[in-house]
Amino acid sequence: MSAFSFAIEARAPHAGARAGALATSHGVIRTPAFVPVGTKADVKGILPSTLSGLGADVVLANTYHLYLQPGEAVVRNAGGLGTFMGWQGPTMTDSGGFQVFSLGAAFGKTLSKFVKGETGEKEDQLAVYDESVASQHGQLAVIDEEGVSFTSHIDGSLHRFTPERSVEIQHALGADIFFAFDECTSPVEPYDYQREAMLRTHRWAERSLAAHRQNLGARERQALFGIVQGGRHEDLRRESARTIASLGFDGIGIGGSFSKEDMRGALSAAVEELPEELPRHFLGIGEPGDILEGIANGMDLFDCVAPTRIGRHGSLYTKRGIIHLTGEKYKDDFGPLDPDTVIAGTEGFTRAYVAHLIRAKEFLGATIASMHNVGFILKLVAGAREAILNGRFDEYRADFIREYYG
């Protein structure tokens, strides 16, 4: 009998927001929850013990990266992802589906999870080609019905993922929750391709589920989430959500690459088709406003690289918006990182000090900034959970947005 279960504890009165608890054999995840991303079995710059202190319940690693390095057998032999990385709580792994996108369609382009502006106007921007990077390799991933062939970004060697192989690797990694192998499409692909890719993702979802059900041991220990795709099209999102929800997954991931404007519609369309009782994970989200938007739409889990990445690069979340620490004005700013938010372990550090460390390329600068940002997002989400339980999520969200973006 699996230790996995999800219980909803409270719902916001006039919104889809909900608070709950997701139980795994390694502990309970309080939802809504932010899941720090530890792609290569580490959240860059932050020790597991620190992460716990910041309030994280769960971390997420990546199948693609761990398969290439050090290889899933090493992680399995270590006793599974959590033991390997010294993290005692629940763990998740992503399937590698996003890499199909980032190493394939988006390879060598100035494009990532999000694009700006109207989708129809993005051709130029998406066509921007980063020669310095792209000249080193060709496109790294090619998709066919069976799976994806790709070359390693590390040594150029050729590899292949199928849904079955992704499941097999994720069984070896042994996370409490893992995702089905999907195809994350580029938002510039036309409707017909979005549909084609979505249907392929559905077929892959069934194959992933079948592969998972064959491994009784893994089935006991691990939960499998299916991923909804469909691009920015609401009809496809609905169809995808209905299909994925009908297959018998333990939870649902909402995937995709959006423009800001498209995210809301695609999300709400999908959510309307989802059953209440399954936990919902909004993959790769996000920025504070996007997370609150997701929570309002009934999302339970979020993961995002932004807090660590932007922190490492010198930016901090504050209650009053994002600040770029390497700016001239912070050289002599001996105030706290965010006067309105106390983050455990960073209390004594000033903006001037961390700005200096970032400029001087000291590791500690990246660590402190990452801690601050991860702590900030965890606090934001914990606050949202608290607000839902107290029946005042709408105010909480409105107050935050006003201060942050105002």
Place this chain on the structure above:
RNA sequence: GCGUCGGUGGCGGAGUGGUCAAUCGCAACAGGCUGUAAACCUGUCGGGCAUAGCCCUACGAAGGUUCAAAUCCUUCCCGGCGCA
């Protein structure tokens, strides 16, 4: 003192008669980053303006040669090295 090599934009360092306001790197400044090929990437970087262009001041200093000089010549100043 003699000889020799050299003095270029905040720093390092290309350029050695016109295509040079001057390659490049660093620093600086600004921006970006949303299931991490990311301690990364992009832009600006002498001054001014009506900024895909024009004007001014510039390659140690002062003279000179030339239609034209960061680039050639002379003197001076400064630095490295060698010899006394």
